[in-house]
Every structure is written in structure tokens, then in C-alpha cells.
Amino acid sequence: MVLSLLLSTFLTVFIAELGDKTQLATLTISGTSNKPLAVFLGSSSALVFASLLGAITGGSISSFLPEVVLKSIASITFFIIGTKLFINSFTIEKEENEEKENN
Numbered sequence: 756m757v758l759s760l761l762l763s764t765f766l767t768v769f770i771a772e773l774g775d776k777t778q779l780a781t782l783t784i785s786g787t788s789n790k791p792l793a794v795f796l797g798s799s800s801a802l803v804f805a806s807l808l809g810a811i812t813g814g815s816i817s818s819f820l821p822e823v824v825l826k827s828i829a830s831i832t833f834f835i836i837g838t839k840l841f842i843n844s845f846t847i848e849k850e851e852n853e854e855k856e857n858n
Contacts, residue, residue: 768806777802 772778781798785791817825 772802 777798781794784798785794788794813825
């Protein structure tokens, strides 16, 4: 049971992290430095610490909030963030077009 949870968590986070801002930042820093091991250690320890905070916080919150409430809050939060990003993508595109017209 623990092994399946470990594997599913690893796969979920691994797939979610592919191509994200953290990976791109690590790639950029590594490309500008000649110390890839130091970049790897800094990047991976930051990810581990952030995951630890999430696990601790999630574990303590789940002790007094039902799972359905937590999932609802997460869903609504992701929906709001996604909607704002979607709207901002059109706003930025519109501003870029206006700048091109003004130049």
C-alpha cells in the first residue's frame, strides 16, 4: 500500500514538473554556470523543502477539514488561476499588438 502511494506520488509530481518554471530556471542557471552539481543540489533541495512544507501543511489541514472540502478549495483555486492566466494571455497579446501599431 505504501509503495503504491509512493509510486503514484512520484509519477504525478515527476510528470507535473516536466517543463515547468522550476525546470526552466534550473536549466537557465545551469547553462550560465560551470557547476551543474551545485545547481542540481540547490534545485533539488528547494523542491524537497517545498514538498515537505506541502506534505506537512496538507496533513495538518486534513485533520480538521474533510477531504471533499480540501479538493473543492484546490479545484476552485486552480480554476481561478487558470481563468486569470487565460484572460491575461489575451490582454498581453492585445497590448503587444497595440505596441506594434504605435511603433
